Amino acid sequence: MGETIAIINQKGGCGKTTTAVNLAASLSKLGKSVLLIDMDPQGNATTSFGINKQELENNVYSAISGQVSVKKAIISTMLENLFILPSNISLSGVEVELSKLDNYHLVLKDLLAPVKDIFDYLIIDLPPSLGIITINGLVASDSLIIPIQAEYFALEGLADLTNTINLVEERLRSPSPIKGIVLTLYDSRTRLAKEVYIEVKKYFGDKKNIFKTVISRNIRLAEAPSYGIPCIVYDEESRGARSYLKLAKELIDSENE
Amino acid sequence: MGETIAIINQKGGCGKTTTAVNLAASLSKLGKSVLLIDMDPQGNATTSFGINKQELENNVYSAISGQVSVKKAIISTMLENLFILPSNISLSGVEVELSKLDNYHLVLKDLLAPVKDIFDYLIIDLPPSLGIITINGLVASDSLIIPIQAEYFALEGLADLTNTINLVEERLRSPSPIKGIVLTLYDSRTRLAKEVYIEVKKYFGDKKNIFKTVISRNIRLAEAPSYGIPCIVYDEESRGARSYLKLAKELIDSENE
Numbered sequence: 001m002g003e004t005i006a007i008i009n010q011k012g013g014c015g016k017t018t019t020a021v022n023l024a025a026s027l028s029k030l031g032k033s034v035l036l037i038d039m040d041p042q043g044n045a046t047t048s049f050g051i052n053k054q055e056l057e058n059n060v061y062s063a064i065s066g067q068v069s070v071k072k073a074i075i076s077t078m079l080e081n082l083f084i085l086p087s088n089i090s091l092s093g094v095e096v097e098l099s100k101l102d103n104y105h106l107v108l109k110d111l112l113a114p115v116k117d118i119f120d121y122l123i124i125d126l127p128p129s130l131g132i133i134t135i136n137g138l139v140a141s142d143s144l145i146i147p148i149q150a151e152y153f154a155l156e157g158l159a160d161l162t163n164t165i166n167l168v169e170e171r172l173r174s175p176s177p178i179k180g181i182v183l184t185l186y187d188s189r190t191r192l193a194k195e196v197y198i199e200v201k202k203y204f205g206d207k208k209n210i211f212k213t214v215i216s217r218n219i220r221l222a223e224a225p226s227y228g229i230p231c232i233v234y235d236e237e238s239r240g241a242r243s244y245l246k247l248a249k250e251l252i253d254s255e256n257e
Numbered sequence: 258m259g260e261t262i263a264i265i266n267q268k269g270g271c272g273k274t275t276t277a278v279n280l281a282a283s284l285s286k287l288g289k290s291v292l293l294i295d296m297d298p299q300g301n302a303t304t305s306f307g308i309n310k311q312e313l314e315n316n317v318y319s320a321i322s323g324q325v326s327v328k329k330a331i332i333s334t335m336l337e338n339l340f341i342l343p344s345n346i347s348l349s350g351v352e353v354e355l356s357k358l359d360n361y362h363l364v365l366k367d368l369l370a371p372v373k374d375i376f377d378y379l380i381i382d383l384p385p386s387l388g389i390i391t392i393n394g395l396v397a398s399d400s401l402i403i404p405i406q407a408e409y410f411a412l413e414g415l416a417d418l419t420n421t422i423n424l425v426e427e428r429l430r431s432p433s434p435i436k437g438i439v440l441t442l443y444d445s446r447t448r449l450a451k452e453v454y455i456e457v458k459k460y461f462g463d464k465k466n467i468f469k470t471v472i473s474r475n476i477r478l479a480e481a482p483s484y485g486i487p488c489i490v491y492d493e494e495s496r497g498a499r500s501y502l503k504l505a506k507e508l509i510d511s512e513n514e
């Protein structure tokens with residue numbers, strides 16, 4: 001039975017896509033079968049695998065709108081155990097369209113149901129907002145990973161994010177426990193990063209929620225997407241690739257506890 | 258007659274709020290009267306001035322929904338010539354509400370009409386999306402400034418952004434010329450930054466659209482919001498504060514050409 005994990009944070013640029021892509025790639029390298037679902041109209045997770053967004057025959061929007069089955073929209077990547085449900089700007093129309101449906105919040109969960117058992121992990125990349133696409137991501141997921149950039153605005157957004165998670169749990173009866181918080185773009189030389197890290201620990205209380213693995217700023221993570229390959233393929237020895245492999249191992253270990 | 262400038266880019270974390278806040282503060286230091294409009298439900302521009310988002314009596318949403326006049330929702334800041342129309346998470350409900358109106362795209366333009374002539378500049382901070390709030394920002398503005406982080410995903414998003422700008426111009430008959438592109442979070446030590454800069458110049462063709470001022474990465478810009486003051490107040494001598502002052506001067510000079 002596959003575990004569906006949504007990578008969520010409405011703050012822009014905090015490393016959601018970089019985490020979704022490199023965590024999915026690392027899990028597949030560790031022998032897990034993984035489906036990466038790009039639920040961001042920007043399609044950054046899709047282009048991170050060298051896929052031409054404009055020329056896609058099928059994508060997550062054509063599957064959601066019923067033009068094609070989800071199985072037909074899934075494509076393989078250069079990694080053996082890793083598949084992707086790609087997206088492009090066509091997905092941006094879905095928020096207004098879904099808002100007219102009664103069960104607008106179950107659309108993604110229902111779409112993924114036929115393929116959930118084929119994979120060990122289903123990783124969902126979400127856009128920087130708390131709208132209907134993100135609500136769908138919350139309802140479809142079994143658990144959440146929250147990437148937090150160690151900067152001030154990230155702290156500001158935590159209350160809005162946890163409020164939304166709690167609302168979905170109460171009103172839509174769809175709990176998604178937080179699997180973990182991962183510090184991203186971490187620059188240990190700055191006082192700001194350390195201060196924010198301390199505040200994040202205070203905010204989330206018991207330590208079990210914060211991954212021990214911290215993802216430092218590493219230029220190889222930012223370069224890899226321009227070559228259309230995940231960092232573990234672009235530069236396996238880089239600090240960035242090794243951090244995400246470590247995060248993947250920490251994630252798998254936490255399942256066995 | 259005030260000029261309304263929207264700071265726009267759907268890519269998250271590219272420096273929209275940092276540019277809106279520090280450009281507005283710099284223009285006010287140069288003697289211009291400025292209104293900063295926070296159209297992002299995250300409310301980062303609002304908290305950049307030490308304003309408690311949760312305790313706000315009035316905000317841009319209460320003005321848009323007609324509970325209070327726009328004049329009553331505007332508050333002063335620590336800078337003499339700078340005022341702000343603040344926001345908080347209450348704004349996130351507006352996209353679905355406005356989608357039901359025929360003139361959904363004119364709401365912000367009509368809201369600002371009574372105050373447009375009171376200021377020299379009205380600067381609009383927008384969220385990381387191309388939804389109804391951003392469309393309102395495009396229609397309400399006379400011109401646009403596009404902050405671009407010198408990284409790969411920023412290039413990916415340019416086509417979607419310029420398509421949206423052109424659509425609003427043709428379908429909603431509301432042209433907003435691009436006043437300029439500003440490179441943000443620029444790290445001149447990396448090859449990636451230089452490569453992206455070259456690609457951006459290729460994409461936008463004639464040089465006149467790209468501001469000569471490049472905003473380098475400078476930790477003081479990221480620290481200032483945690484003290485609730487713009488960088489020019491937090492550390493006037495910092496590279497970050499000086500870059501935005503230079504950008505403000507370049508903007509004013511371009512008006513006089």
Ligand SMILES: Nc1ncnc2c1ncn2[C@@H]1O[C@H](COP(=O)(O)OP(=O)(O)OP(=O)(O)O)[C@@H](O)[C@H]1O
Binds near residue numbers: 219
């Ligand atoms: N650890 C890191 N080291 C260096 N660069 C990074 C790292 N993580 C992310 N980046 C870069 O920072 C930028 C923002 O990251 P990314 O796009 O993954 O964030 P996001 O949260 O998905 O953004 P959005 O809100 O737009 O979806 C990208 O250019 C990415 O390449």
Ligand SMILES: Nc1ncnc2c1ncn2[C@@H]1O[C@H](COP(=O)(O)OP(=O)(O)OP(=O)(O)O)[C@@H](O)[C@H]1O
Binds near residue numbers: 010297472480482
């Ligand atoms: N030139 C800079 N030097 C250092 N830090 C910066 C700079 N510009 C922005 N930052 C920091 O980078 C992060 C992203 O910037 P900011 O929040 O302004 O981007 P944004 O485009 O408004 O994000 P969003 O898409 O979430 O609205 C913030 O933590 C900010 O403090």
Ligand SMILES: [Mg+2]
Binds near residue numbers: 016017018040126127
């Ligand atoms: Mg992303």
Ligand SMILES: [Mg+2]
Binds near residue numbers: 273297301383
């Ligand atoms: Mg912002």
